[in-house]
Amino acid sequence: GEDVEQSLFLSVREGDSSVINCTYTDSSSTYLYWYKQEPGAGLQLLTYIFSNMDMKQDQRLTVLLNKKDKHLSLRIADTQTGDSAIYFCAEMSGGSYIPTFGRGTSLIVHP
Amino acid sequence: GAGVSQSPSNKVTEKGKDVELRCDPISGHTALYWYRQSLGQGLEFLIYFQGNSAPDKSGLPSDRFSAERTGGSVSTLTIQRTQQEDSAVYLCASSSLSGGDIQYFGAGTRLSVL
Numbered sequence: 001g002e003d004v005e006q007s008l009f010l011s012v013r014e015g016d017s018s019v020i021n022c023t024y025t026d027s028s029s030t031y032l033y034w035y036k037q038e039p040g041a042g043l044q045l046l047t048y049i050f051s052n053m054d055m056k057q058d059q060r061l062t063v064l065l066n067k068k069d070k071h072l073s074l075r076i077a078d079t080q081t082g083d084s085a086i087y088f089c090a091e092m093s094g095g096s097y098i099p100t101f102g103r104g105t106s107l108i109v110h111p
Numbered sequence: 112g113a114g115v116s117q118s119p120s121n122k123v124t125e126k127g128k129d130v131e132l133r134c135d136p137i138s139g140h141t142a143l144y145w146y147r148q149s150l151g152q153g154l155e156f157l158i159y160f161q162g163n164s165a166p167d168k169s170g171l172p173s174d175r176f177s178a179e180r181t182g183g184s185v186s187t188l189t190i191q192r193t194q195q196e197d198s199a200v201y202l203c204a205s206s207s208l209s210g211g212d213i214q215y216f217g218a219g220t221r222l223s224v225l
Contacts, residue, residue: 004153031212042115042202042216043154088153097142097161097212103153 004102022089030094115217136205
């Protein structure tokens with residue numbers, strides 16, 4: 001089946017930028033998502049990008065998509081302790097309504 | 112309500128008992144999903160409902176798992192004869208086709224099977 005891979009952990013210092021990477025295998029992926037999960041909560045959509053886009057910026061968040069390499073990244077500028085959470089990458093092809101999620105990357109922000 | 116509501120938030124049960132988990136989606140959302148999130152794992156798709164269409168049950172791990180959605184709104188996930196490996200967080204999400212298929216998640220039900 002299709003697969004979405006993420007590194008499991010990322011540790012950064014407060015104020016630095018965080019970059020969370022994701023690779024996927026489905027070449028027909030149309031929608032690519034980043035979700036955030038705080039402890040004890042469900043997943044919250046942070047941002048998404050269509051496969052015909054290379055980049056999307058939303059305040060401190062920048063999403064970069066390299067469709068050729070099937071690589072997606074999420075950059076968080078000026079990372080704060082409140083950004084500590086698990087970040088999930090997900091993809092969905094145009095003909096499907098069921099996204100495939102990665103295992104999530106635990107972002108730890110320390111002073 | 113404003114968001115997806117799940118109940119109970121926590122459920123502790125004994126091995127072999129049946130449990131029912133409830134999901135109340137966002138009003139007007141036609142699509143409803145159930146996922147399972149085990150410790151250290153990603154989201155495992157269980158079942159998908161879309162309007163009045165037959166549900167996609169391809170993710171249900173065994174015949175002990177079933178789900179229904181009454182009136183196109185509230186959904187119940189039932190696990191019969193629970194096993195310890197069923198311990199996980201069960202997440203529900205809903206989406207509207209007009210919303211770009213963005214899924215809105217509930218806070219989940221944490222199931223512990225002793």
